[in-house]
Structures are given as structure tokens and as C-alpha cells.
Amino acid sequence: xxxxxxxxxxxxxxxxTAMATAIAQGMTASRAMDAIARQPExxxxxxxxxxxxxxxxxxxxxxxxxxxxxxxxxx
Amino acid sequence: xxxxxxxxxxxxxxVTSTVTSMWAMILILALVSFLATRRLKEVPxxxxxxxxxxVEKLQSFFADSLGQKHMRRYFPIFxxxxxxxxxxxxxxxxxxxxxxxxxxxxxxxxSVTAGLxxxxxxTTHILGVRERGLKHYAAGFAKPFYLCFLMxxxxxxxxxxRPMSLALRLYGNMYGEESVTExxxxxxxxxxxxxxxxLSLLFCLLQAVVFTMLLSIYVxxxxxxx
Numbered sequence: 001x002x003x004x005x006x007x008x009x010x011x012x013x014x015x016x017t018a019m020a021t022a023i024a025q026g027m028t029a030s031r032a033m034d035a036i037a038r039q040p041e042x043x044x045x046x047x048x049x050x051x052x053x054x055x056x057x058x059x060x061x062x063x064x065x066x067x068x069x070x071x072x073x074x075x
Numbered sequence: 076x077x078x079x080x081x082x083x084x085x086x087x088x089x090v091t092s093t094v095t096s097m098w099a100m101i102l103i104l105a106l107v108s109f110l111a112t113r114r115l116k117e118v119p120x121x122x123x124x125x126x127x128x129x130v131e132k133l134q135s136f137f138a139d140s141l142g143q144k145h146m147r148r149y150f151p152i153f154x155x156x157x158x159x160x161x162x163x164x165x166x167x168x169x170x171x172x173x174x175x176x177x178x179x180x181x182x183x184x185x186s187v188t189a190g191l192x193x194x195x196x197x198t199t200h201i202l203g204v205r206e207r208g209l210k211h212y213a214a215g216f217a218k219p220f221y222l223c224f225l226m227x228x229x230x231x232x233x234x235x236x237r238p239m240s241l242a243l244r245l246y247g248n249m250y251g252e253e254s255v256t257e258x259x260x261x262x263x264x265x266x267x268x269x270x271x272x273x274l275s276l277l278f279c280l281l282q283a284v285v286f287t288m289l290l291s292i293y294v295x296x297x298x299x300x301x
Contacts (some may be wrong), residue, residue: 048139051281051284052284052285052288055244055281055282055284055285056285058248059240059243059244059247062243062244062247062248062251063243063247065247065251066243066246066247066250069254
């Protein structure tokens with residue numbers, strides 16, 4: 001029962017963080033594309049800011065993945 | 076996590092594969108720097124050209140985000156972090172990394188990235204104190220005076236969480252790449268790990284950029300005059 005619960009916990013952690021970051025990064029990317037469409041000559045600046053924002057949001061998913069790895073190691 | 080990965084010991088210090096890989100990075104970077112600056116010419120040769128291009132690109136990148144004055148003062152330390160992290164990240168793609176004794180990707184190890192986080196922590200605070208003086212810098216943590224009982228704990232916690240997040244972000248990305256490559260190898264040994272290696276080309280660069288950019292933003296916050 002213990003190792004079953006740990007496995008379910010690891011799966012839920014990863015699923016929730018992946019869902020949240022997918023929604024957040026999708027919203028960011030869509031606003032960035034609107035901004036590029038509105039002002040194509042600023043595309044370089046917008047692309048730089050977009051990539052860094054995506055990496056910052058990705059970090060939260062990576063924290064979740066680390067927790068999942070630690071949990072799976074304890075099964 | 077059972078067997079030890081210590082190769083040999085120098086006195087009380089134990090040398091692991093990570094340490095020998097970092098020695099190899101140091102040798103490579105020192106060799107490239109020596110060859111690039113040996114006989115500086117007006118019309119540069121290939122290695123000098125590469126080094127000049129790298130320095131110019133890094134300078135324009137930091138000048139865009141920080142402004143010319145801050146960039147001039149603090150460029151060496153940011154460039155050091157960036158070059159070290161990017162060389163360590165890309166070393167994970169060399170054939171043999173991870174399963175040959177003596178070769179291990181340095182940044183896929185929490186000790187190395189935590190060490191980089193500690194360096195980043197001391198960098199921001201020492202540069203802030205040097206620029207603004209100890210009293211003025213410490214008073215900056217309790218800024219709106221009527222809210223200081225709220226802002227002071229939050230600011231202090233934030234100062235400790237920032238280097239931890241830098242270290243965990245870099246470690247998580249690099250260790251995740253290694254782990255996914257291993258699992259892809261177990262699915263089908265030929266061709267499948269290539270998928271993750273191709274993604275690694277992008278993510279290694281991205282993580283180095285994000286680490287250095289966040290460090291530069293923290294330093295510019297610490298040294299700015301009100």
C-alpha cells in the first residue's frame with residue numbers, strides 16, 4: 001500500500017505541474033505572437049523576452065520533476 | 076546510490092569523476108584563451124577571431140539588459156559564469172560522458188550547481204555592499220519604513236531562495252536531460268537517444284543564458300542607487 005501511494009503521488013505531482021506550466025506558457029506565447037504581429041520590427045526583442053520567460057516557467061516544472069524522481073527513488 | 080564514485084584522494088579531499096571533468100574544462104578553456112591571445116594582430120587569425128566574436132556578442136547581450144555603465148564594471152564576472160556554464164553543459168554531449176570512469180557532466184551534479192549558486196549569492200551581496208556601503212545596503216531591505224516588519228522577512232527569505240532556485244533550475248534541466256537520454260536508450264538503443272541530444276543543443280544554451288541573465292538582474296538590483 002505504501003509503495004502504491006508513493007507511485008500515485010509521483011504521477012500526480014508531475015501531471016499537475018505539467019498542466020499548469022502548459023497553460024501558462026501557452027498564454028505567454030500567444031501574447032508574444034500578438035505583439036510580434038502588431039510590430040514586426042521589434043521581433044528580436046520580443047523573442048528574447050519570450051524565451052527567457054518560458055525558461056523561468058519551465059523551472060517550476062523541473063522542481064516538480066525533481067520531487068517525482070525523489071519519490072520514485074523511495075518506492 | 077550504493078557504490079562510491081571516488082576515483083582517488085588527494086590528502087583529505089576525494090576526487091570524483093565530476094572533479095576530473097571540471098579539470099578537463101579548465102584545461103580546454105585555458106588552452107583556447109592562451110592560443111587566442113598569443114600574438115594579437117590587427118587583422119585577426121581564426122582563434123582570435125572566434126574569441127573576439129564571443130566577447131563582442133556577450134558585451135552586446137549584457138549592454139542590452141543592464142545598460143552600458145553596469146556592463147562595463149561587471150562584465151568579467153558575468154562572462155566567466157556564462158562561459159563556464161555553457162562549456163560544462165555542452166560537455167554532456169561528448170561521447171562517453173556519464174558511463175566512462177572519469178567523465179561526468181559537471182552541471183548534472185547538484186554539488187556543482189549549488190556551488191555556483193553560492194558563488195552567485197556572495198557575488199550579489201559583496202558587489203552591493205561595495206557599491207552602496209554596508210548601512211545603506213542593509214537598510215534597503217526594509218525599504219518602506221512603515222511596512223518594515225513585513226518587508227524585512229520577505230526580502231531576507233527571497234535573498235536565500237534566489238540562489239537555490241538558480242542552482243535547482245540548472246541541475247534539474249541537466250539531470251533531466253541525462254535521465255531522459257538513458258531511458259530512451261533503454262527503449263531502443265540506436266537512434267532514439269538522438270531525439271534528446273538534439274533538444275539538448277537548445278536547452279544547454281538556454282539554461283546558461285537564463286542563469287547568467289538572472290544573476291545580472293540580481294546584481295543590477297543590488298548595486299542600483301535609489
